[in-house]
Amino acid sequence: MSEFHPTRYWHEIEDGRIQCDVCPRDCKLHEDQRGACFVRMRSGDEIVLTTYGRSSGFCIDPIEKKPLNHFYPGSSVFSFGTAGCNLACKFCQNSDISKTRDMDRLMDRASPQEIAEAAARHGCRSVAFTYNDPVIFLEYAMDVADACHARNIKTVAVSAGYMHDRARRDFYAKIDAANIDLKGFTDDFYFKLAAAHLQPVLDTLLYLKHETDVWLELTTLVVPGQNDSDEELTALSNWVARELGRDVPLHFSAFHPAHKMLDTPPTPPETLVRARQIAMKAGLDYVYLGNVHDKAGDTTFCPKCHAPLIVRDWYEIERHALAQGGFCPGCGAAIPGRFDAKIGNFGRRRIPVAIGRA
Template sequence: MVDRGMFNRGMTKREFLRFSGATLCALSLGGLPSCSGPSQAQIVKKGLIKTKLSPYFTPLQGGEIECTLCPNRCRLARGRRGLCRVRENRDGKQYSLVYGNPCAANLDPIEKKPFFHVLPATTSFSIATVGCNFQCKFCQNWEISQASPEDVYNIDFPPESVVRKAKEMNARSIAYTYVEPTIFYEYMWDTAQLARKAGLLNVSHSNGFINPEPLRKLCKVLDAANIDLKGFTESFYQELCSGELAPVLRSLKILRQERVHLEITNLVIPTKNDEMPVVKEMCLWIKKELGPDTPIHFSRFYPLYKLRTLPPTPVSTLERARAIALSAGLEYVYIGNVPGHEGEHTFCPKCKKLLIQRTGYMIGEVHLKAGKCGYCGKPIPGIWP
């Protein structure tokens, strides 16, 4: 989605806005309405805002409201927005400001999300708006997650158009990703309903910071979720994310209860969340509460945003985390952001044979038969062709 190298050299706000518009226009080459000519302003527009009334708020005295979508529970006076920057109190009611106006839409390999147990070697049509309910100091997409709708170029792209475009591009799924999709919940919900009717999967990469009621409703149309379990201490979440750990753990358990396919990503950041005793505690919790067959991805950190002075995660640290997870009893443990590493592959936990070979987003050998190990017949959790 974002050319990371451009931002590593210190991209200015003006450069980013121009780049955002170019990214959206590039989509027209794949069949979106043309971004050239008189119609351009109707398709891609800086600061495009499309509103929709949200059901997730409680009216308070004096025209104030409390947002009930995520655990932040922002209290908003008239005309004020929540921490996510995309929900506003208008005359005592809460409106989403990003309904049907994403700032990013791309066709990605499903492995990029990352999902390693969902339709390998297929593509996922991926959308995002601006905004987030966290403020992670290490966010790789901070240019849009920490922006307001007025800051970037957005596209007029209602749910029915998203589904139609995904089908045209032969995607097998629609992914709600790049930023925290909870903040564009109404857009995601309406799109997901249409996607399911069209035979597409709905997948989400989320921080899991959402209240139980909207999450359980979303589970009715959600096929798979990859949750960023960013750390395993409250202090980490408070200091680096301006968030909380407990609601994320609750969301993980709800997703398991609702039988949504679940994978977990843990970005391992040097000196911040790389203490191996804490990693072990996290893995034991996952095994007990979610099951030993829950895939986990230990992902390599690269210096970004407000943590540019830290080094990339040593590969040896990721390997130690993987070894601890396996010894704790987790069966599917991956290493991410290290293309070519053995930790990218899927192995059968019973016979130890190679089941899916990966190099980056490329798929090599596959030895699955009807969702089972092609050698010993052990069922492998996931959504398979």
């Protein structure tokens, strides 16, 4: 694999610069200049990807850690990321990866075929593009997805959803499931804390739900004093119920002091419980809690008879009563998602995997 890889989404502009067309940042680059993501760079008369085939590490996780609770529950997922990010979240929980400028951190080299082979060898149901946003390494991710699908391995994108339409359509044509961060529900929040805007994320969510077969779940990191008001949580939940549907799972996750918000306190568990109550009142059937120990917030309940169907303790599945095909055995209600005939129980393990070295 060469050091730089050609990319697909850019065009020349009149002043001689080249504009990147992957995301709404629309970075306009001179020779050897990098975009805001740091990994897409102008080289000659094109924009290249500097991290193709290089990863910050590979790990086998429970699928619930992505988090995805309705996508082959209990299965294992082969996870990896690269470096860089096209957002600038002050509260980033993975800033050592997403904001690094040290390419030497990318110690693991692997071709798309090697990743698919490793996932198959370890019995993983899917491969996840995660830890940093796959939007910025989408050419690599798309090639990995092709190699995985050739082996009947599913693909998962964990993303902020900040993309332009053409790149979004090409990328998600190769993705089976996505967890999209809906970081808040005001443009002010996105602008001040992520240097981005809300509407492109909403556009991605609407596209995924209404124009694709990608299984979709959402995550909102609840940051004290920033996006945790009843008003904002209500507006967010009402929009999801109205525009995406009550059957789209929504995860509220606890903030921990990180990156540029080390002085902000952690999210109190009661705040997440309140957020869950607000979302359920708005009509959402599947509302989960993350980064806290909350049995009810981990459990999948039947929306009709309220029976506990998949009981989780953190990432461990303690009991499941889901009938084959994804139905409640009590009332027969269909539970949306992707389910195997038998639910697995990979548990809370996190297994680092070495494929290759730089």
